[in-house]
Amino acid sequence: MPSPARPKAPSYQQRTWTLPPDAVVHRGTAEDAARVLGGLSVTALTGAGISTDSGIPDYRSPDSPPRNPMTYQQFVGDEAFRRHYWARNHVGWQHVRRTQPNAGHRALAALEAAGVLRGVITQNVDLLHEDAGSRHVIDLHGRYDRVICLTCGRVISRAHLAERLTALNPHFLETVLAGGLTVADIEVAPDADAVIEQTSHFVPAACEFCGGVLKPEIVYFGENVPRERVERAYAMVDDAGALLVAGTSLTVMSGLRFVRRAAAAGKPVVIVNRGETRGDPLATVKVDAGVTETLAALVDLLAG
Incomplete structure (x- = not known):
């Protein structure tokens, strides 16, 4: 039987949404945001933009490369796609696990x-x-450090799977990193998907308990966020007096729904993001500036 055709390299979609020309956006500064949030309990909604200063590229900033997602249907339905994904993830997770929180993460803490x-x-x-x-x-979208079997439901650590993948592909990383490259030299998406092409001979690992298909415990494009998780997130928005959005373009409904819920309840929405977001027309204040420095400023203004 001929081997399956090599899949195209998956990456993430370019943004196709733009702010309507007649939208009213209340632009402001960190000080304006603090005046809106002061005295209120706040829930934060964050996206990939908060982690860029930790060395993890985001999906949709003005400087991000075009990406097209590997969908859940492709992953579960095509062994060639799974091989391609696990080869890239075997490299990418090495980078993500070494990253450290930046001042934006520390500010929210x-x-x-x-x-x-x-x-x-x-x-x-x-x-x-x-x-x-x-x-x-x-x-909301899961964790990069855990892997689930789609057959028996067992969950294992990504570190344990790395040991198995290394044993199955003992010289893979050496080949990818030939010529003096390091993992840091390779473009890695926020879900630990590294942009490499040498994937056709990679050997994925099956579940060691039942032989089933292993999948990162991450919500893929085309896959639904578990309802219980969404309800907990809604409750966190409902229990707060305001919503602070940081580092997300809100292009997909997964995040935008929380902005819509807060706005529908009459709660202030503050958005901090470089460039337009789909939630801008709902924002009480939009701070078009760097996430890290703005959140650090809010600590001084709200908790100093």
Whole structure:
């Protein structure tokens, strides 16, 4: 039987949404945001933009390369796609696990410790909020450090899987990193998907308990966020007096729905992001500036 055709390299979609020309956007500064948020309990919603200063590229900033997602349907339905994904992830997770929280992550942890922030709903899978000391975090799209069997439901650590993948592909990393390259030299997406082409001979690992298909415990494009997780996130928005959005273009409904919920309830929405977001028309204040420096300023203004 001929081997399956090599899949095209998956990456993430370019942004196709633009702000309507007649939209009213209330632009402001960190000081304006602090005046809106002062005295209120706040829930934060974060995206990939908060982790760029930790060395993890985002999806949709003006400088991001075009990306097209590998969908859940492709992953579960095509062995060639799974091979391609696990080869790239075997490289990419090495980078993500070495990243450290930046001042933006630490700022949100400080706001929580000061009693200003109720918690964080994050679209990221990098666990940097937890590493920074945030205690109430909803990892909306899952975690990069865990792997689940789609057949028996067992969950294992990504570190344990790395040992198995290395044993199955003993010289793979050496080949990828030939010529003096390091993992840091390779473009890695926020879900630990590294941009490499040498994947056709990679050997994925099956579940060691039942032989089933292993998948990162990450919500893929075309896959639904578990309902229980969404309800907990809604409750965190409902329990707060305001919503602070940081580092996300809100292009997909997964994050935008929380902005819409807060705005529908009459709660102030502050958005901090470089460039347009789909939630801008709903923002009480939009701060078009760097996430790290703006969040650090909010600590001084709200908890100083």
